[in-house]
Amino acid sequence: MGHQIIIPKAGGNQVLKHETILCPANLPDSSVRVLTAFSGINFADIVMRLGFYQDAPPYPFVPGYELSGEVSEVGSSVTSVKVGDKVMAGTKFNGYSSELILPASQVVKIGKLSLEQAAALPVSFLTSYLVFIEEGRVRDGDKILIDCATGALGQLSFSLLKKYDLDIVGLTSSESKKKIIEENGGRAFTHEEFKDSNEKGFNIALNSIGGASIMEHYDRLAPSGKIVCIGASSLFENGNRSIFRALKVVYQMPKFNIIKLMNDCKGVMGLNVLRLFDGTDYLMDLLKKAEEFDLTPHVDKVFDATDVSAAHAYLESKQARGKVLLKW
């Protein structure tokens, strides 16, 4: 008897609901059964719970894109992992489950990473890699802006980028978290301090806040620089679900006119990692390379899976200093 967490309808974090499941006994030839140790929580889960995410499945559904655990059974044609292997996995939904059947291609055996770190890695690594290596094509000498520098993605990005010679400016929500950025080798500003600063000349700006911040950060790009937009965390603040706030954020998402981009000699790029989870092995092939980068995923807090509402509330508060996990 397994457990899973469903979003039965749009709402605050209290709508999240536990239910018991009976996992199918039959395992397809090319699949594996994983007993989940930890599941990662992402901002996208919250946006979906709030009802603001167009790619979400119809309610009720089980959210969750990443997890770690142990392989308990393998299909007859599986050779990449074996029973007892510790693994991390990427999955398009259903990650908030104590037990899953997954195609073997979505499961990666872990090496030096702990199970906690492994559950914290997939989404942050794939996002950071796609933003900085694939879209940004970072190179030595770049000046970089990270607008979510103390969260899981921001800290993983510092880890991914450590082998380059960069000037990284990290933004965070409070004075007290600035030291996290400095310990990672970046220069730290609160969002307010950054607005008042003259920092500009960025070659790559990672924007996760969305709304009006996109144009504010675009204006600070260097010639030939680009802003890579990955979300709109400004959709929610302190756990409030406000349709008025959502409308304002969407309204403030700029449209980029080609003539303006030409005259500014700049660019704007977008990323929705979920859209690349499309039946090809693209993301999983990237994830298989993750440990080559010698990354250190930062886990901030681990909540028991029964406390999922509190876990969501904590991430929504924007106080997290790394990944928030559910423990099964």
Add this chain to the structure above:
Amino acid sequence: MGHQIIIPKAGGNQVLKHETILCPANLPDSSVRVLTAFSGINFADIVMRLGFYQDAPPYPFVPGYELSGEVSEVGSSVTSVKVGDKVMAGTKFNGYSSELILPASQVVKIGKLSLEQAAALPVSFLTSYLVFIEEGRVRDGDKILIDCATGALGQLSFSLLKKYDLDIVGLTSSESKKKIIEENGGRAFTHEEFKDSNEKGFNIALNSIGGASIMEHYDRLAPSGKIVCIGASSLFENGNRSIFRALKVVYQMPKFNIIKLMNDCKGVMGLNVLRLFDGTDYLMDLLKKAEEFDLTPHVDKVFDATDVSAAHAYLESKQARGKVLLKW
């Protein structure tokens, strides 16, 4: 007594007018006097003559961004070139002149290049370098689209990119020009053939046509790919100056919505080299590196400066297979 060519008012190529000038006898300390050998003609000159270029100076003015020639006099503080040196120069307007006084910083001594090649290099090199190296950040394995593959910029781009391992698709206006692309190592399509093809998965697309082609080419990008927009040559066709055509092209220039960019995992960038000619040495420092790339600028036709109207007509016909120059 020198000569220059002015655009006295917006119009067809017949408006271009020659006039004699008396160059100032006094030379500022940090300037040089250049006797022009060749001046390069660019699409932007034509767009300005047609009256469609917002950055053009008020009429009448002397167009021209690039030239080659010989230094005939140097200011007292100039050490970078000396009298008799063969040079190329970048200049924001006034390039269609038989004699110019320029800041020494805008003049680059040439090595192996001929004077014809040197007049053909500056704009094509700077544009190609900024598109592929700075904005595109090309790397081995990329699939590249060049929509103006047989013109001066397109051919210079093949020359600049030859040291990378790339799959380059080049577009051209007629069947007969496809062999130019193939000789440069690219795969050739006419614009019509490309529309009917399934070619996609481009990492970098250089778009100079503008209008509706931007979205057509954007749709063929790979995940994490970007289109770099540098102009709107579709503003004119066969020398016709049509305000209706211009309105249609401008109307068809897409606006890019951030949500769409995110869901597509793609980007759009812009470049207007003229805007970077801003009083800093940025462009000229790049131009000084040009010969390191061992480039071969392709000169298609050289017109006597007195035939400037015919030279414009030829470039407007989109039949040019490389640079069009004026000879003084």
